[in-house]
Amino acid sequence: MTTTKTETTKTTPTGIAKIPYYPGCTLKTTAKNFENSAIATARALGIELLEIPRWNCCGTVFSLADDDLIHHVASVRNFVRVQEMNDYGLVKNENRLVTLCAMCFNTLKSTNLRMKNNAEDLSKINDLMYREEDYQGKVEVLHFLELLKSLGFEKIRDRVKKPLKGLKIAPYYGCMILRPQEIGIDDPEDPTIQKDLLESLGADPIDTPYKRVCCGSYQTVKEKNIVAELAYDILSHAQKEGAEALATVCPLCAFNLDNRQKEVKAAHPDFEEIPIFYVTQLMAIAFGLGNEFYGFDQNYIDPRPLLKKKALIEQ
Amino acid sequence: MADNKSPIMERIAEANKAATTGIDAKDIKNWITIYIMGKAYKVPADLTILAGMEYAGYKFVRGVGCRQGFCGACATVFRKKGDYKLQTGMACQTRAEDGMYLVQIPFTPAETADYDITKEPYEASVFIKYYPEVARCVSCNTCTKACPQDLEVMDYVQDAIRGDFDGLADVSFDCIQCGLCAMRCPAEIVQYNVAQLGRRMYGRYGQGVPDHLRKRVKEINEGTFNEEMAKITACPVEELRQIYTEREKEPE
Numbered sequence: 245m246t247t248t249k250t251e252t253t254k255t256t257p258t259g260i261a262k263i264p265y266y267p268g269c270t271l272k273t274t275a276k277n278f279e280n281s282a283i284a285t286a287r288a289l290g291i292e293l294l295e296i297p298r299w300n301c302c303g304t305v306f307s308l309a310d311d312d313l314i315h316h317v318a319s320v321r322n323f324v325r326v327q328e329m330n331d332y333g334l335v336k337n338e339n340r341l342v343t344l345c346a347m348c349f350n351t352l353k354s355t356n357l358r359m360k361n362n363a364e365d366l367s368k369i370n371d372l373m374y375r376e377e378d379y380q381g382k383v384e385v386l387h388f389l390e391l392l393k394s395l396g397f398e399k400i401r402d403r404v405k406k407p408l409k410g411l412k413i414a415p416y417y418g419c420m421i422l423r424p425q426e427i428g429i430d431d432p433e434d435p436t437i438q439k440d441l442l443e444s445l446g447a448d449p450i451d452t453p454y455k456r457v458c459c460g461s462y463q464t465v466k467e468k469n470i471v472a473e474l475a476y477d478i479l480s481h482a483q484k485e486g487a488e489a490l491a492t493v494c495p496l497c498a499f500n501l502d503n504r505q506k507e508v509k510a511a512h513p514d515f516e517e518i519p520i521f522y523v524t525q526l527m528a529i530a531f532g533l534g535n536e537f538y539g540f541d542q543n544y545i546d547p548r549p550l551l552k553k554k555a556l557i558e559q
Numbered sequence: 560m561a562d563n564k565s566p567i568m569e570r571i572a573e574a575n576k577a578a579t580t581g582i583d584a585k586d587i588k589n590w591i592t593i594y595i596m597g598k599a600y601k602v603p604a605d606l607t608i609l610a611g612m613e614y615a616g617y618k619f620v621r622g623v624g625c626r627q628g629f630c631g632a633c634a635t636v637f638r639k640k641g642d643y644k645l646q647t648g649m650a651c652q653t654r655a656e657d658g659m660y661l662v663q664i665p666f667t668p669a670e671t672a673d674y675d676i677t678k679e680p681y682e683a684s685v686f687i688k689y690y691p692e693v694a695r696c697v698s699c700n701t702c703t704k705a706c707p708q709d710l711e712v713m714d715y716v717q718d719a720i721r722g723d724f725d726g727l728a729d730v731s732f733d734c735i736q737c738g739l740c741a742m743r744c745p746a747e748i749v750q751y752n753v754a755q756l757g758r759r760m761y762g763r764y765g766q767g768v769p770d771h772l773r774k775r776v777k778e779i780n781e782g783t784f785n786e787e788m789a790k791i792t793a794c795p796v797e798e799l800r801q802i803y804t805e806r807e808k809e810p811e
Contacts (some may be wrong), residue, residue, distance in 0.1 A: 267721075269683070272721040272722060273682065273721065273722050274681045294742055300696075300717040301698060303698075317697055318698035319700050321700075372699070373700065375704065
């Protein structure tokens with residue numbers, strides 16, 4: 245297990261804040277570069293993302309059916325684990341659960357909202373999970389971007405050692421952190437949270453109306469071409485606005501925009517490939533954390549030529 | 560053991576005497592009624608389910624094995640009188656109780672995937688390739704509740720999904736492959752086969768060859784034990800028997 249090493253708050257004068265961290269399956273497999281860069285940048289900001297012991301799959305998608313409670317059990321069980329972290333003293337009075345994956349965020353937060361608003365559903369699930377302690381409904385699901393915002397982008401700016409000067413990045417949001425509005429972390433029509441973050445890193449954010457257009461999501465499994473066309477629209481519009489790369493926080497969006505460029509290129513031979521970053525990879529570069537935290541080998545379109553051109557990584 | 564003198568151990572000893580030596584039924588003091596596939600049988604109290612069924616006249620040709628709780632052959636499901644919960648256990652390890660409704664599950668129908676671990680990448684994708692139904696897990700934990708070995712079955716299924724071979728091997732180590740998890744799983748996962756694939760992968764790629772094994776294989780190849788081996792193979796049977804009896808045993 246890659247559980248983050250425990251540090252006591254006493255070891256640092258400023259104090260390390262420990263927050264329960266929910267990785268999700270993708271962060272442990274095809275998006276390790278997202279996890280590694282996020283954990284490292286969080287630590288650089290004085291936050292320890294403490295992996296929730298015995299976490300399980302979030303449920304993958306939030307079931308919208310009224311009578312389909314079984315698909316919410318997975319999320320709720322993770323909330324019980326956060327309670328246990330408090331019980332066992334791994335964290336102190338810390339009910340926040342931080343996620344990186346946008347899908348997990350959406351599923352966890354939607355389920356949490358349903359449990360908080362519907363005592364009968366919660367009681368049925370608690371009853372089914374009779375071996376666990378009851379979920380008390382007090383966990384707060386946060387996306388990592390929200391955590392960064394709550395720290396203040398000024399603090400992030402202060403930590404930057406190598407500003408991403410002249411790097412033109414189009415923030416891409418997708419759907420999962422914006423919709424539905426009750427759980428979204430930003431304005432669903434005109435989100436700015438990634439733009440603000442990129443600005444604090446010294447980058448040059450590029451706005452595009454396609455920043456919140458669906459990437460095609462799970463159509464990527466059976467209908468690659470639908471996704472390739474959507475990716476083409478999203479990517480080529482960003483390029484028209486001058487973007488040299490895109491930034492995202494969703495592993496599924498990243499896959500569709502990055503790996504599907506193979507199909508995009510096949511359908512549109514004049515298309516020029518463009519790197520897709522997890523925004524935390526850009527943070528790790530700006531913080532000067534070192535190669536071991538960037539994980540570019542997991543990116544499909546290699547972003548290193550661009551970064552070298554901008555003198556942001558070593559030759 | 561001092562426990563032999565306790566009243567409950569005496570009762571168990573007495574009950575087993577009835578079952579194993581065919582002692583006259585009039586000498587048995589304590590009786591219970593169990594329902595085997597719905598039919599009532601009066602059997603001596605304090606037998607295991609397996610011994611109780613045999614006392615009632617069932618003869619096991621399959622669905623029974625070591626009688627020590629290790630082989631996983633005698634899976635049982637039962638309900639106790641007045642309790643809505645469906646319970647599971649090994650028939651050789653679970654005591655029959657008055658009013659118990661029970662049936663044996665001698666076999667679990669399950670697909671066993673055909674794979675060559677030397678050709679598979681050491682990644683989570685191997686589980687999706689051979690047992691794609693692992694992705695259907697809804698974390699209901701029914702498998703864990705069913706496990707007679709008290710393993711955290713759901714936890715190791717989750718380890719499989721995220722490619723944590725080390726965790727899977729650790730959590731599933733004591734699995735006896737009785738199949739009860741798979742019989743209860745609403746997602747139709749065959750947990751014990753998933754675990755076996757995971758442990759094989761971990762053994763090959765994760766664990767590495769232990770130093771003491773590497774050292775001993777080297778010694779064997781260098782002929783360190785050749786002389787001793789030749790001496791033993793040439794030994795007359797009687798002498799060999801004596802060597803065996805007097806051999807140096809591993810420390811307790």
